[in-house]
Each structure stands twice: as structure tokens, then as C-alpha cells.
Amino acid sequence: MLNTPDRAHRLLLVxxxxxxxxxxxxxxxxxxxxxxxxxxxxLPSFAVLGLSTWSFGGVSTGTGPFLVLMFAWAGLHFPRWVLIGYVLPGTVAYLVPLIVTGQPEIVIGSAFILMPIALAVALLIEAQARHLREDRERLARIEQWRAALMNTLAHDVRSPLSGIRIVLDELREDATGMPATMLDMALRQTARINRLADALLDVQRIDSSGHLRLDRQEHSALELIEDALSYLRPDEEIEVEVDPALRICVDKQRFEQILLNLVTNALRYGRPPVVIRIGRDGDTDRLEVRDHGPGVPESLRATLFGQFAVGGPEGVGLGLWIVRQLARAHGGEAVAEPRDPGVAMVVTFPAGPGNP
Incomplete structure (x- = not known):
């Protein structure tokens, strides 16, 4: 308006x-x-663009970019038939002001360059946006099926387990000797399967909200380890190096889940003996589970605790991811440290408020 005060009223209308x-x-x-x-x-936007060209006396240098922008906006949000439908009103909005203001043929002919370019840009954007929307919808469907499957599996496992546990409890009342020992082990394993079902629900809770509620209390570190190892075969080569006086502040069930995941991984992929250590470093408690196998390549170490990162024939790659999520829920972390030989899986926990 400052440059062309004689057209101020037209520009105010625009x-x-x-x-x-x-x-x-x-x-x-x-x-x-x-x-x-x-x-x-x-449609009214194209009319305003034509009005703008007429207001500037037929100068289209300010209208052309906005015309392309209109097609780009349409390509982001609408199907291609809308873009093709925009060609006629867009061309009219561009040409009519040029003809009315008596522009030369070379300027009017620029519409035959500008409109195909605007349509091509819009179609390219529409194709990319459509692919992204389809990918997002497909991922959303996969996530819904995965969540439903995990929830169903976790809930459906509990019902038969309850029946099995009732039968085992009845048999245990009259059993003695070796049968009693075997039934005790079966009862512990059914309890563990029940906790694994809870763990599946934990995965869903972690995925959906990023938070996990913990029941942190002080426990004897040695007793926690002994309780957890009771679920494994007694002939496994496992060494425990823990100060009997050490007490750590953790959620017992989650700590047990962390330890069993790490120990079973070490037994499956490493070589014995598996060494379990817990020590205190300042205000941090440090759990270390080490094997004496070939170790983990440095290229895999950064992604080792990722979701589905190292699944294979014997697993799906969730164990270490759950370990890291449970460690972070405690306010700690889980990492892999190289050893010679083997590898040490290290999980840290903040020391409890009652600890020095």
C-alpha cells in the first residue's frame, strides 16, 4: 500500500x-x-488470488507462488481428484486478471508453464502424504493387534494356571520325600509363569504410558538372589558373590524378573560359570551378571537392550529390553560391559534412603 497508494482501497479489499x-x-x-x-x-481462495493480481495491475509475480502454495496445501490434505478439480478454477484465477488488465501474450502464456508445475508439485506431495498415512494406519493396526494379543495371552494364561496350582497344592499336602520336592518346584514354576504373564502386561503398560508402578522396599540382597535362583535347576554353574549384610531397596518381583532374565541369558548364550555380584558404589547399588562365553560384539552393544533387538530361534528379543525398562523404572540403568572372557550385564539401582 505504501508503494502503490493509488491502489490502497483495492489492497484493503484483498x-x-x-x-x-x-x-x-x-x-x-x-x-x-x-x-x-x-x-x-x-474456490474462494482462488478468487482472492485473482483479485490480488487485478489489484496489482496485472502483476502476477506475487500471485504465482501463492497459487503453487495452494496446490501444495491441497496435496498434503486431499486426494488427487481434488487437485485435478483445482486446475480449472486455478487457471481461471490466474488468467482472467491478466486478460482484463491487458497483459502481453507472453505473460498470459506463462499460465501454461505455471499450472502444470503447480499440479505436478501437488501430485508428488499427495503421493508421499498418502503413503505416509497408509504406513501410519498399518502400524496403528499392527499395534492394536499386538496389544490385544499380549493382553489376551496374559489374561488367558492365568485361568489354567489357577486350576493347575489348586491340583498341585492338593497333591503337595500328602506328598513326602522326592515327590514333595518335585511338587514344590512345580509350584514355584507355576508362580513364575504367572509372574511372566504379569510381565507381558508390564510390556503393554510400558509401551502405552511409559510408566510402571513399583513397590520398593528394603530386602537382603543375598535372600533376593537365593529366592530367584530357586526357580532354576540346582545343578547350574552359578556363583554368588554378595555381602550377606547388604540390603538393597527394590521391588522384589521386578528385581527377581531382572535377575532371572540376565541369568538365563548368560546360561543360554554364554559359558559357565555365571557369576552374580551385588555391591554398593556411593549412593548406587550395582548388580552384575557375568558369563565366561565369547562376549558381545561391540557393534551390537549399543542396541543390545532395544526392543526385539537380538531375537533369534530361542527368543524374541524382549528380555533385555524389559530389564532396561525395569531398571529405569527404579531410577537406574542397564548396560553391557565387556570382560575377558565373556560379558557382564550391569544393572544399577539407587540406594535406599536408609542406606549410608
Whole structure:
């Protein structure tokens, strides 16, 4: 308006039209069942672009970029038939002001370059946006099925386990000697399967909210380890190096889950003996589970605790991911440290408030 004060009234009209369109886009309650309805805003927008070209006396240098921008906006949000439908009103909005203001043929002919370019840009954007939307919808469906499967599996496992546990409890009452020992082991394993079902639900809770509720209390570190190892075969080569006086502040069930995941991984992929150590370093308790196998390549160490990172024929790659999530829920961390030979899986926990 400062450059062309004689056309100020025309430019004010363009500004007013822009404002009305902006308010319409903002205030109209677009209905979800009509996802393409906002494309109707394009028709008055093209009219405003034509009015703008006429207001500037037929100078289209300021209109062309906005015309391309209109097509780009449509490509992001609407299907290709909308883009093709925009060609005619877009061409009219561009050409009519040029013809009315008596522009030379070379300027009018620029529409035959600008409009194909605007349409091509819009179609490219529409194709990419459509692929991204389809990928997002497919991932959302996969995630829904995965969550439903995990929840169903976790809940359905509990019902038969309850029946099995009742039968085992009845048999245990009259059993003595070796049968009693075997039934005790079976009862411990059914309790462990029940906790594994809880762990599946934990994975879902961690995925959906990122938080896990813990029941942290002080426990004897040695007793926690002994209780956890009672679920394993007694002939496994496992060494425990823990100060009997050490007490750590953890959620017992989650600590047991961490330890069993690490020990079974060490027995499966490493070589005995598996050494379990717990010590205190300042205000941090440090659990270390070491094997004496070939170790972990440095290229895998950074992703070792990722979800589905190192699954194989014997597992799906969730164990170490759960370990890290449970460690972080305690306020600690889980890492892999190289040893010669083998590897040490190290999990840290903040020391309890009652510890020195």
C-alpha cells in the first residue's frame, strides 16, 4: 500500500477477503465424516488470488507462488481428484486478471508453464502424504493387534494356571520325600509363569504410558538372589558373590524378573560359570551378571537392550529390553560391559534412603 497508494482501497479489499477466509477456516465446525469439505475453501481462495493480481495491475509475480502454495496445501490434505478439480478454477484465477488488465501474450502464456508445475508439485506431495498415512494406519493396526494379543495371552494364561496350582497344592499336602520336592518346584514354576504373564502386561503398560508402578522396599540382597535362583535347576554353574549384610531397596518381583532374565541369558548364550555380584558404589547399588562365553560384539552393544533387538530361534528379543525398562523404572540403568572372557550385564539401582 505504501508503494502503490493509488491502489490502497483495492489492497484493503484483498486483505478483508483474506481475513474472512481465515475466520471461516477457523470457525467452521468441519465434520469428520466429510474429510474433503475444507477443500471448498480453495474456490474462494482462488478468487482472492485473482483479485490480488487485478489489484496489482496485472502483476502476477506475487500471485504465482501463492497459487503453487495452494496446490501444495491441497496435496498434503486431499486426494488427487481434488487437485485435478483445482486446475480449472486455478487457471481461471490466474488468467482472467491478466486478460482484463491487458497483459502481453507472453505473460498470459506463462499460465501454461505455471499450472502444470503447480499440479505436478501437488501430485508428488499427495503421493508421499498418502503413503505416509497408509504406513501410519498399518502400524496403528499392527499395534492394536499386538496389544490385544499380549493382553489376551496374559489374561488367558492365568485361568489354567489357577486350576493347575489348586491340583498341585492338593497333591503337595500328602506328598513326602522326592515327590514333595518335585511338587514344590512345580509350584514355584507355576508362580513364575504367572509372574511372566504379569510381565507381558508390564510390556503393554510400558509401551502405552511409559510408566510402571513399583513397590520398593528394603530386602537382603543375598535372600533376593537365593529366592530367584530357586526357580532354576540346582545343578547350574552359578556363583554368588554378595555381602550377606547388604540390603538393597527394590521391588522384589521386578528385581527377581531382572535377575532371572540376565541369568538365563548368560546360561543360554554364554559359558559357565555365571557369576552374580551385588555391591554398593556411593549412593548406587550395582548388580552384575557375568558369563565366561565369547562376549558381545561391540557393534551390537549399543542396541543390545532395544526392543526385539537380538531375537533369534530361542527368543524374541524382549528380555533385555524389559530389564532396561525395569531398571529405569527404579531410577537406574542397564548396560553391557565387556570382560575377558565373556560379558557382564550391569544393572544399577539407587540406594535406599536408609542406606549410608
Amino acid at each position: 486483505a478483508a477477503c483474506d481475513l474472512v477466509l481465515a475466520l471461516a477456516a477457523l470457525l467452521i465446525r468441519w465434520r469428520p465424516e466429510w474429510p474433503n469439505a475444507p477443500a471448498l475453501l480453495g
